[in-house]
Amino acid sequence: xxxxxxxxxxxxxxxxxxxxxxxxxxxxxxxxxxxxxxxxxxxxxxxxxxxxxxxxxxxxxxxxxxxxxxxxxxxxxxxxxxxxxxxxxxxxxxxxxxxxxxxxxxxxxxxxxx
Amino acid sequence: xxxxxxxxxxxxxxxxxxxxxxxxxxxxxxxxxxxxxxxxxxxxxxxxxxxxxxxxxxxxxxxxxxxxxxxxxxxxxxxxxxxxxxxxxxxxxxxxxxxxxxxxxxxxxxxxxxxxxx
Numbered sequence: 448x449x450x451x452x453x454x455x456x457x458x459x460x461x462x463x464x465x466x467x468x469x470x471x472x473x474x475x476x477x478x479x480x481x482x483x484x485x486x487x488x489x490x491x492x493x494x495x496x497x498x499x500x501x502x503x504x505x506x507x508x509x510x511x512x513x514x515x516x517x518x519x520x521x522x523x524x525x526x527x528x529x530x531x532x533x534x535x536x537x538x539x540x541x542x543x544x545x546x547x548x549x550x551x552x553x554x555x556x557x558x559x560x561x
Numbered sequence: 562x563x564x565x566x567x568x569x570x571x572x573x574x575x576x577x578x579x580x581x582x583x584x585x586x587x588x589x590x591x592x593x594x595x596x597x598x599x600x601x602x603x604x605x606x607x608x609x610x611x612x613x614x615x616x617x618x619x620x621x622x623x624x625x626x627x628x629x630x631x632x633x634x635x636x637x638x639x640x641x642x643x644x645x646x647x648x649x650x651x652x653x654x655x656x657x658x659x660x661x662x663x664x665x666x667x668x669x670x671x672x673x674x675x676x677x678x679x
Contacts, residue, residue, distance in 0.1 A: 456601065479665045490565070490651055490670030491604075498665040537603060541665065548594070548619070549668065551603040 449474045451538045453552035461560045466510075466525040468555045470538030473519065480521045481539040481549065482512055491537060497521060508532070533559045563587050567652050567671035574642045574678045582637040582674050584652030592655045593635040594619075594668065595627060597648040604651065610635055611657075642678045650674045 454469040472480060479498050483491040495506025502514045508531075512523045521538060535556045539549040565586045574580055584593065591612050596604040606619030610629040624646060626638045635654075639646060653668040 481667075483668075488672070490653075490672045491668070492670065493667045496665065496667065548606060548609060549604075550620075551596075551605075553601055553603040 449478055449540045449542055449550055451480075451540045451550065451552040453536075453538050453555050455555055456553065457556050457558065459558040459560060460528045462530055463527050466523070466528045466532065466557065468523040468536050468538075468557065470512075470521045470523065470552060471519050472521060472538075472540050474540065474542065476542075477514075477516055479541040480512075480514065481541070482506065482510070482521075482523050483537045483539060483551075485535045485537065485554075487534070494523070494536070528557075528559045530559050530561065533557055565652055565654055565669050565671035567650075567674045569674060570672070571675050572677070574639075574676065576643060576678060578642050579638070579640050580642065580676075581639075582650055582652075582676075584635045584637070584654075584671060586633055586635075586652075586654040586669070588654065588656065588669065589632070590654035590656045590669070591632075592657055592666075593629065594653045594655075595625070595635065595637045596651045596653065597621065598651060598673070599648050607637065607650075639676075642676075644678045646676065647678045648676060650676060 450473045452471045481496045482494040485491045495504045497514045505511045538552040594609040595607040608627040613632040616627045652671040655666040
């Protein structure tokens with residue numbers, strides 16, 4: 448069975464600082480990988496996804512993630528945090544040909560300090 | 562352009578009561594899903610559907626039933642609510658061309674339904 452592990456349930460950064468949210472996956476073959484963001488009292492929305500076309504994936508709002516097979520990682524980064532980035536971030540994995548059944552990580556809540 | 566709409570947004574039940582959560586999507590998506598979100602556990606798949614008239618179990622199906630009588634609607638039912646079912650429930654849908662199971666399609670989520678069972 449596939450799974451993802453998000454290290455750090457809470458991350459706090461200063462406005463303008465680098466954002467790094469960690470995600471490691473467990474799968475016998477490289478799966479599809481996603482990052483979703485959840486703003487307070489809202490549903491989840493897609494930030495970016497990896498589908499094996501390119502290892503460095505750019506998403507919305509200046510976020511990007513790099514797929515590293517050797518490290519089974521898909522960490523999310525943003526060079527400069529903005530107050531509006533405060534939200535909960537979920538890494539998710541989907542096996543190829545799964546019918547889009549995502550398995551989510553436990554989430555990382557990002558706080559941005561002024 | 563409504564996307565995915567969930568009703569009700571909030572509900573309080575007593576143990577043993579029944580209820581149905583309704584999910585409606587207007588994007589002509591084939592696949593629909595029900596997830597529950599609990600603190601520290603992320604989202605867990607309850608049931609899903611790959612098309613009208615079909616349903617399948619997810620990771621945590623016990624205590625729930627679903628129906629997909631119309632393509633645009635996916636109902637989640639609790640026959641006898643328990644306190645352990647206190648959670649936020651999210652419906653989602655995705656588009657997958659008929660005959661092609663991808664795994665890479667993006668899910669569109671509803672805003673959630675917060676259920677409290679006393």
